Amino acid sequence: MEKVDIVVIGAGVVGLAIAERLSRKKKSIYLLERHSSFGRETSSRNSEVIHAGIYYPSGSLKAKLCVEGNSLLYEICAKGNIPHKRIEKLIVATNPSEEEELIQLLNRGKRNGAKGLEIISKEEVKKLEPDIKARAALYSPSTGIIDSHSLMKYFEAAFKGKGGEVVYNCQVKGLSKSQSGYEVTVDESTGETFKFSAATVINSAGLESDTVASLLGIDIAKQSYSLKYCKGQYFRVQNPKKYVRVSRLIYPVPHERASGLGVHATKDLSGGLRLGPDARYVERSDFNYDVDASCRGAFLQSALQLLPFLEEDDLVPDTSGIRPKLQGEGEDFRDFIIQEESALGFNGFINLIGIESPGLTCAQSIAEYVADLLQI
Numbered sequence: 001m002e003k004v005d006i007v008v009i010g011a012g013v014v015g016l017a018i019a020e021r022l023s024r025k026k027k028s029i030y031l032l033e034r035h036s037s038f039g040r041e042t043s044s045r046n047s048e049v050i051h052a053g054i055y056y057p058s059g060s061l062k063a064k065l066c067v068e069g070n071s072l073l074y075e076i077c078a079k080g081n082i083p084h085k086r087i088e089k090l091i092v093a094t095n096p097s098e099e100e101e102l103i104q105l106l107n108r109g110k111r112n113g114a115k116g117l118e119i120i121s122k123e124e125v126k127k128l129e130p131d132i133k134a135r136a137a138l139y140s141p142s143t144g145i146i147d148s149h150s151l152m153k154y155f156e157a158a159f160k161g162k163g164g165e166v167v168y169n170c171q172v173k174g175l176s177k178s179q180s181g182y183e184v185t186v187d188e189s190t191g192e193t194f195k196f197s198a199a200t201v202i203n204s205a206g207l208e209s210d211t212v213a214s215l216l217g218i219d220i221a222k223q224s225y226s227l228k229y230c231k232g233q234y235f236r237v238q239n240p241k242k243y244v245r246v247s248r249l250i251y252p253v254p255h256e257r258a259s260g261l262g263v264h265a266t267k268d269l270s271g272g273l274r275l276g277p278d279a280r281y282v283e284r285s286d287f288n289y290d291v292d293a294s295c296r297g298a299f300l301q302s303a304l305q306l307l308p309f310l311e312e313d314d315l316v317p318d319t320s321g322i323r324p325k326l327q328g329e330g331e332d333f334r335d336f337i338i339q340e341e342s343a344l345g346f347n348g349f350i351n352l353i354g355i356e357s358p359g360l361t362c363a364q365s366i367a368e369y370v371a372d373l374l375q376i
Contacts, residue, residue, distance in 0.1 A: 045321025089143035232277025243273035326354035
């Protein structure tokens with residue numbers, strides 16, 4: 001049976017970053033992906049924002065890895081000539097209670113180590129963004145946007161350049177503990193089944209990461225690893241006279257226990273403007289990426305709180321994504337699971353489960369975290 005040192009399951013942005021980081025030590029590594037190319041799910045269906053680390057509870061992995069990932073991602077963009085822009089963000093308060101919440105966000109962000117945060121007045125907001133509606137805003141200068149496809153292509157090329165092997169159209173169907181590590185069974189695109197041995201397995205399978213964990217015999221319900229799925233839709237502002245009236249990312253104040261950060265206005269690298277995502281929990285059997293055009297009115301009503309110049313005809317359906325969440329609707333915060341499973345009897349097996357936002361920002365910092373777990 002063929003043997004490799006490490007197998008990484010899932011070629012989203014996090015799996016790619018992990019594979020590239022570990023390949024620096026000249027180990028034999030397989031990166032397995034069930035689709036025909038990298039990043040076909042959550043990694044390519046998001047707002048492409050480089051987050052600052054404002055929202056997440058202090059001491060959480062999301063907070064730590066987001067702040068670290070923010071700096072690392074800008075370094076990678078400069079090194080790899082990856083299209084990006086440090087575009088800045090305003091989290092906008094539209095009433096007195098939201099102004100109080102801005103202070104809480106400011107304090108949390110500062111505790112987390114987010115850079116350059118400050119609350120600015122209505123007048124200062126108007127100087128930056130004359131056409132948005134605000135009483136005050138939290139200003140984040142380190143927030144940016146990135147071409148996620150180019151980032152993933154960079155990781156893939158760097159991994160291959162160090163001798164790593166990416167195998168697409170390859171679905172993991174079986175995992176079992178063996179004397180030397182793990183036996184991995186995969187179905188290939190040809191219809192054939194192939195088995196090989198790996199000393200270390202890293203489960204970065206995104207939407208299917210809980211399923212992969214269960215293949216090994218881990219009780220995902222008992223370990224609280226079961227995923228819930230939250231679909232987010234986007235609408236694009238198609239009127240060029242309207243989308244040029246915003247030059248930064250404009251976010252609402254998030255609500256406690258909300259499924260996301262609220263419908264926000266996101267600029268892209270071409271200068272366009274998207275609204276989204278909304279948040280609706282869906283069943284695994286109900287996965288699709290259709291955008292419901294009938295939601296346009298609801299998007300408009302949300303957007304008008306911040307962007308009063310928009311009209312319904314300005315919005316057209318754009319895209320959608322599905323987030324692999326650990327918390328269900330209305331439930332408390334759940335952190336990333338990045339866990340080496342020796343305590344369960346699976347030494348050398350690392351689970352990454354519930355890697356949603358800010359996963360794109362955290363890709364490189366997660367890779368460094370995994371390397372530390374493996375002492376590589």
